[in-house]
Amino acid sequence: MEEQKYVLENQDSFELKHIFDCGQCFRWNEETDGSYTGVFGKNVLNVQKQCKKIIFKGIVDGNIEEIVTDYFDLNRNYLEIKEQLSKIDENVSSSVKYGEGIRILNQDLWETIISFIISANNNIPRIKGIIERLSEKYGQEIEWNGKKYYTFPTRQELENVTVQDFRNLGAGFRDVRLYETTHMILDKKVDLDKLHHEKDTEIVREELLTLSGVGPKVADCILLFSTLKRFDVFPIDVWVRRVMNELYIKNPDEKKVNKKEIEKIALEKFGSLEGLAQQYLFYWKREA
DNA sequence: ACCCAGGGTCGTC
């Protein structure tokens, strides 16, 4: 395939570091020139920002403008969202200012499910390593500029992968979960296409929770970061627990903070934008 | 050397 290029001018709310380091994705890496390269779908893409210009180029399966517009959520008005969130209080306002260039990517549902099962009780360097090895071993190779990249394996490509194979990739105790979930999806015990057509977030959530290795936190991440794209969820991890406690609850023993209490406050304060609020607060707290 | 924590989930009580 031929390299394609697309240039975007005067795009607001688009900072590479904010988008790729806010914890929503695991396959984007910074180059020495400050640009980022990543693999998604059958695409290998490099993104760089020069002043107000954003330059996308790479090996892309389809029309680059359409693919980029969809993946980077370019049709959504983030200025309006940020304005609404900033009205809530000083803290949210600071966090929004800090991560003003965040965009929530439209990532493939299957890839997001597997990636966040791997993320459980794990750290980011290791998560990235496992996903990279998984792709190298079972995905398709794409060569670009003399470098080799690998697509994230499809569910069919993982059909014959054993529990031990997952363990050998370094997945640890998540091996069984990955195996079971892969087969539940292959057997359509959970039908990913149907999930996209279901409107009620709570029903989709219940369905995701039947997957092995998917608990409340992982389910919410899948809902927020994949093409399911729900903002009425609030993934609670150690960082969000920390920041919510510091800002609103102020319990001296952070671990004792009740999840229900966090959820209640989040819903009251952030309403239907709670997923986005979570992301700004998470990025703010974890980076600073 | 040793301990701890990391974008949690699961089985057991």
Added chain:
DNA sequence: GACGACCCTGGG
């Protein structure tokens, strides 16, 4: 509903 166990890696 609370509690410990779980694989593995990096950092103090």
